[in-house]
Amino acid sequence: MKISINRLKDFILLDQSSEEIASLLTGSGLEVEGIERFESIKGGLEGIVIGEVLTCERHPNADKLSVTTVDIGTEVVPIVCGAPNVAAGQKVVVATEGCMLYPSSGEPFQIKKAKIRGEVSKGMICAEDEIGFGESHAGIMVLDTDLPNGSSAADYFKVEKSDVLEIGLTPNRADAASHLGVARDLRALLNKEICLPSVDRFKVDHTQLSIPVSVENAEDCPRYSGLTISNIKVGPSPAWLQNYLKALDLEPINNIVDITNFILHDLGQPLHAFDAEQISGGKIHVKKLAKDSKFITLDDKERKLSGEELMICDENGGLCIAGIFGGKGSGVSDTTTKIFLESAYFSPDIIRKGSQFHGLKTDASFRFERGTDPNMPIYALKRAALLIQELAGGEISSEIIDIYPNPVADFEIDVLYKHVDRLIGKHIPKDQVKSILKGLEIDVINEKEDGFTAIVKPYRVDVTRESDVIEEILRIYGFENVALSENLNADFLAEHPVKDLNKLQYRLSEVLSGLGYFEIITNSLTKPTYVEKSAHLKSEDNVVILNKLSEDLGVMRQSLLFTGLEVLAHNINRRQKDLKLFEFGSVYFKQVEGYREEKRLSLFLTGEKTAESWLEPSKDVQFPDLFAVVELILEKLNIDNATVEIVHSAPFDYALQLNLGTKILGTVGMLDTSVSKLAEVKQPVLFTELNWDLLCKKSKGLKKYQEISKFPEVRRDLSLVIDKKVTFDEVKKVALKAGGKLLQRVGVFDVYQGNKIEAGKKAYALSFYLQDLENTLTDKIIDKTMSRLIQSFENETGAFIRK
Template sequence: MQVSIKWLKDYIDFTETPEQLADKLTMAGIPVENIIDPGEGLEKVVTGRIEKLEPHQNSDHLQICTMNVGLKENIIIVTGAQNVAEGQIVPVAMVGAHLPNGMKISKGKLRGVVSNGMLCSAQELKLDLEKLPPEQKTGIFILPSDTPVGIPAKEVLGLNDVVLEFELTANRADCFSVVGLVREIAAITGNKPHFPEIKVTEDDETKLGDIFSVEIADPDLCSRFSTRMLKNVKIGPSPEWMQQRLEGAGIRSINNVVDVTNFVMIELGHPMHAYDYDHIAGKKLIARRAVDGEELHTLDDTSRKAKGEMLVIADTEKAAGLAGIMGGFETEITDTTTTVVLESADFYGPCIRRTARACGLSSEASGRFERGIDSETTIKALDRAAQLLQEMGACTVCQGIVDVYPNPKQPAYVTFTTEQINKHLGTDIPKQTMIDIITSVGFEITKDENDEITVKVPSWRNDVSRMADISEEIARLYGFDKIASTLPSGASMQGSQSDKQTFIDKVKASLSAQGLCETISFALTNEATFDKLNVPKDDMLRQAIPIMNPLSDEYPLVRTTLLSSIFDNLSRNLARKNDNVAIFEVGTVFYPKALPVTELPNEVVKIAGAITGRRHAHIWNQPNDMVDFYDVKGIIEELFADLRVTRYTVEAGTHYAMHPGKTALFKKGRDVLATIGEVHPAVLANYGISKPVYIFELDAKTVMKYMAKDFKYKSLPKYPAMTRDLAMLVATDINSADIEKAMTKAAGQNLVQITLFDVYTGKQVEAGKKSLAFSLTFQSNDKTLTDAEVNTAIEKIVAKLQKDFDADLRA
C-alpha cells in the first residue's frame, strides 16, 4: 500500500514533515517501509523560455539558446536538439544539477561556446514515456506555452509530492485505504479530518430495479452484492489531479470509469468493478461457485478453466469474471461503452486468496478482499464513484440501487475495565485517557458504569473482538515509548532435550555411523503412492488427511507412511545413476482420528530406510558383492545394540511393500519393533526400479518402550569359556530362533552365547529337511566348568530338541 502526502492532505491538515509523519505512524503500529520522492533529482531543474535560437558557427548540428530562467540575466545553453524553437518553454537543468538518470550537469564549452546548463528530455527526467504523446517521447520535452518561467520543473510536472510506502500487517485491513490512514493520522495528531461529502443526484429517469437484478447463489462466499447504473457515459481521460493521485498509489491511469473505480478502492478501501451493461446477458449478475472446468475469458485476454470452489460473477449465460480478482473480457469498459453497471460487493477472503493463488493472479483488489473489507461500505463506494463521474460530466445516474444483503453484519461489542487494561499492559493509564484514545479511532462508548466500559466496534475494524485487542489500541496510541520495559518474572529453568529428542538423536547417530545418509522430505503424498506401494484398499494408511490449500496438485495429502518419502528419494537417486544408495529418514506421519478432520490428528514418529547396490566401494581391493537381506538385518541389530534394546526375537512376517518369504519382524513379546525385508517386485516395477532393494521400518514409540533405562555393569569373566558345536537336521519350516530359545531354556544359566554358523540344504540332506550348525559357548562367573558339566548341558539340549523339533543330531 502506498499513498501520496497530497492525497492525505486532501482530507486532513498536518504540519509534520513526511519523515516525522512516517515515524509517528510507525510508532503507532502503522509501519511506513519507505519514503519516496518522485521529484528526486529535479532540485535544480527549472522552467525556461527560449528567447533566441541561433545556429552554432563551428557546428552544423548544434544550436545556441538564449534562455530566460527567471534570473536577472539570460543564460546561454548549447544544445544539439532539433525539436526546439524560439518562444518554447522547456525544462532546464542548471549547473550543479544531478538528474534522476545519474547525469551531473556542469559548466562546459562546446566548440568554443560556453554552455551554462542543459535542456532536458523526458527520458533524462525519468518521466513515464507510456503516458506521453509520440512527439514528446524523443527530443527536448516541451512544456505548455502558459507555463511560468523560472519555477521548479517538478511543480509543473506534478512531481512535487512525497509518497509513503506502507508495510501493513494483515490484521489492519482498514488501513489499506486513504480514509483509514487519515483516521490514524487524526488520532495521532489530534487534528480533525475533513472527508468529502458524498452526494449523488439521480438525474436519469430509469429505475435500476426495473431493468437489472442481482442474485447471491452462495452467501457463504459473498455476503453482500450491490450495484448502481450509470447512463450516457462518456469514456475519456480522467482529470489530471486524479491521475496524479493514482500514480502516487502506484496505479496507471486508463480511462475515467476505470480510474474512478481504482480511486474509490484506494480512497475507501473497497474494491469495485465496472461492467458494460449492453454485454451482460439476461441483464442479471449472479455471485456463484464456478462450474468445474467452466471457461473464463478474463480482462488480461486469457482463457482460464475455473474450479468448483472458485467464486465467479456470472450473467445468465456464462461467467463474467473471477470475483474480487479480475473481470471478464466480454463485459469490459471500452471506448464504445455508454451504459455502465458498477459493482460493489463483499467476498469471502479465504476463497479469494485460494483463487488468486491457483490462477497466479494477485491485484490491489484481491489483496484487500483477502484481508477483509467493510461490508457496510458497499453503498458508500457506489455513491462515491457515481459522484466523481457525475462531477466530471461523464454520465447520468439511474434511480435506485440494487442491494442484496441476506445476512447483515451485526455490530460487535467489547467490555473491559481500566484495571484489566492496565494489568495487561503494566501501566497506570487514567480511565479518561483510555476513553479519549479509543473514541479517537472510531469506537463508540455504549456503557460506562462502575469502571466497566463497553464499546461498539466500528464496522471497519474486523480485527477487534476482545479486551486484548482494545488494550493494543490503547497501548499503540498512548505510546509504546511511554510504557516502561520490565523483565518477566518467574523461576528460570534449565532447558533440556526430551526423551524423544534424545532417542531420535541416537537413532540418527547410529544409522549415520553405519554409512546411511539422512534424508528430509516434505510430509506430503498423493493417492497414487498407496497404489504404487501395494497398500491394501481397506488399509488405514489410505485414510490420509487432505490439505485445504495444497502447494501443488501433485501432493494434496498428508503422508501416513514414511516409505512414500523413502521410495521417492530412492527412485530419484537411481534415475540419476546413483546406483549405490543407503538412506534413512526419521519423520512424522499423521493418522486422523476421523475423516473429515474435526480435531488434530495423531502424529507418530517413524524411522524408515532403504539400501541397494554394492556392499563396498567399487575399488580393486574390495569384493564386488551386492547388499542382501542380511545387510539390512545387521543394520537393525546394530541400531538396537546402540539403543540398548535386547532379548528380542526375529521371525518371518508379512508387509504390504515387501517380498513374501523375504520379510522379517523384530519382536518383543507381541510388539513389533521393526519390519525388514526385500521390496516386492511389483513395488519395484511401479517405481521403475530394476534391482533388488531392502527396506526397514520402525515405530519410535515402540522402540523407546524397550530401551534399557538402567545399566548394570559386569566385571570381565575370570574363568575360561568352553565351546561345543551342534549340527542337526530339522524340518525346513522350523525357525532357528525357536531352536535357540529351546537350547537356552534347556541348558541353564551357563550357556552364554549361541551362534548359527552354517545352514545347508542339498543332495546330502533329504527333502523337506535342512541342516543347521550352532556354536554354543558355556561360561560360569563362579568357577571353571568341567567337561562333565558341559556334556550334561549338551545332553539336555539334544533331548529338548529331539522332543520339540524332532531334530536328528548329526556327527
C-alpha cells in the same frame, strides 16, 4: 502497502513532517518501513527554468548548431543548441548549469559549462524527452506563457511531489489497508477529525438500464450492491489521478478502471466495473459454478474452476471470480459506453480459498480475504459513480441495488477497568480510556464504576475480545509511556531447539556408511571444459580463478558431478567397478553482484548390486536402489513433505525431481552416457545431487523413535485401475490424507500395463497397513477407513477399483 502523505492530508489536517507521521504510526503498530519521494516528473525539474531566447545565430564551426543567448531571469547565458526549431523570441525550457536531467530514456546526466566547437555553452534548451516530460525529440519545447523569465519549470508543468510511506501491514490490521484506515489511526493519535468527501450530489438520472441481481448464498456474499452508468466515454485519466496511482506503484489504465483502483486504495473497498453490454441476458447471478468449468481471466489464461470459488455470472456463465480477478470478456474496453458497477462484501473464507486455489493474489483479494467493511459498499459506490460522471461523463441509469438480508452486527465487548490496568501495567484515567476509544470509533455504553461495554464497528475484524480492546487502548496511549519494571524476567513458552548442522551431517554419514557407501572429498577447482560441454551448467556462472595453477584447475565447480565422476573413473580403471560413493561439498556461482556458495550432498551408484555368487546371478544396480537411499535420507532428517515429478533434462537420461514446496531439493536419475564420458566413465552411473542447505533448513531434526505399539497392525489390499499419467506419489498423497492417523504406510506390490485393461490405463496393486497406537482396530473401523480410501481414489484420481 504504500500510502501517500498528500492524500492523507485530504482526509485529516496534518502539520507534522513525514518523518514525524511515520514515527507516530510505527509507535501505534503500523510499522513504516521506509519513506520514498514521488515526483510526477523524475528529479522534480530542479534547476530547470523558463527562459527567453534573445538572439540566435548559426554556429561558425558547425552547420547544424546554433549559438543563442538566453535570458533565464538572473542572467543572460550563452547556449549552443542543436535543435532545428530554435529561434529568437521563443519562450523555452532551460536546464541551468549544475542541474541534473533525467531523460525519458537513458541515464541521468548533469549540465556543465562546456565549449562546443569553440563556443561557450552554459546550459541546455530542452526537448520533451530530455526532461522526462514526454517522448518527443523532434525539437525543443516552445512555450506559450507570460510567466517571467527565471520562473520554475516545475510550477509551469505542475509537477506533483509527495512523500510515500511504505507500511509493513500485519495480517490482523485489515482495517488499515487504505488511506482512510491510516487516517483513522492518526485521528486517534492526534485527536483530530476526519473529513470524508460528500456524496450528497449523488442522484439517479433515469432507470432505463436496470440489471437485476440474484445471490445464491448469503453466507458467501452477505452484501452485494451495484448500479449502472450509461453514455460514458472511456479514456485516459486526468493527471492528478494518474499521479495518485503512480505514487502507489500502480499503472494507470483508463478513467473507469483507475477510479475503481482509486476507491480501493482510498477507502479499502474493492469495486469492479463490468461492460454492461457484455452481460448476457441482462442479469447478474452471484453463485458457484460446477467443478472443472473453464474460465478465461483478464490475463488471458484459461483456468479450471474448483467448484468452491464464488463467481459473478450472467446467463452464459462466469464474468468474474468474485473478489479476486475479472474475466476477459466482460472487462471495460475503449469502446465501452455502459457499465455495471459492483460494490460488495464477500466472506473472507470464500475469497481466501479461491485465491489460494488459483494462485491469484490481487489488491482486491488481499483486502476481501482479511475482511472489509460491510458498511462501506454504498458510500464507495456513490463516491465512484460521482467520480465517473466527473471524469467520464455518463448518466446514472438505475437505482442502487443493495442485497443485504442479514446485516453484520457491531461487536459488543464487556471491559473491566481493572483488566485494563492489569494488562497494560499502568493505571490510565477512565476519561482518557474513553477518549482513546472515541478516537477509534469505538462507542462506550452501559458505563459503570468498574467497567463498560464497547461497541466496535465490524470493519475492525481484529477487535472481538476484551484483550483486543485493551490492546487498542495501549497502542494509542503509547507503549513508550508505560515504564519498565526494575525487575524484569521472561519465560519460555515452548522449546526452541537449535539444529546442530555438523551433527546432522555426521549422523547421515554414519547411515550412508552403514549402507556400504564410501565418503569422498574432492577438489573445489575443476576443468572449465566440463561446463562448456554440459547443457545444464552455464559458462557465465563460472567463478574463474585469476592466479590459476593450470587450465585443468581454472574454475570453481558448479556441481559435485564431475569431480565425483573423476573418482569413479580412477577406481574403474583399477578394476574396481562396483562403487557406492557420497560427498558433502560446496558449489560456487558468479552473480551480477558478488558470488554465491551452496552446500550439496551427492551420491554415486554404479556397477553390480551384489557380487557374483553361486546362490544367485549378479545384478546391475537399478534406479530404485538409489532412490530408496534418498527416501531414507529424508526419513532420517524427518522431512515428510517432499514431492516428486518426472523430468527429462540434462545431465540425465531419465530422472525424478524432488521438491520441497516451490523449491527444488534435487534430482535423482541415470546419467546420460555422453555426460559420464566427459570424465571417461563408460559404464552406467546413477547420480543425485541434493541441496544440503535446504535439507538442513527444512529438517525437523533427527527422527525420534518411539516404543513399538502393543496393538496389532492390519493389512488390506486394493487393486486400482488409473490413468497412466497418475503417479504413485499422487496416489500415496490421496491415501495418507484419507486414511488419517490410522494409515501407517502404503506399499505397491504389483503394477500391470497390458491388453487386459483399457488403453491409456495401468493397474496398481496396493497394500495399506492400518494401526491404532492406543486401541485394537475393529472390523467396523477398518471397513469405514477402507471405504473412505476407495471414495477418495475414485473422486480425486478417477480410479476404478477392481474387485
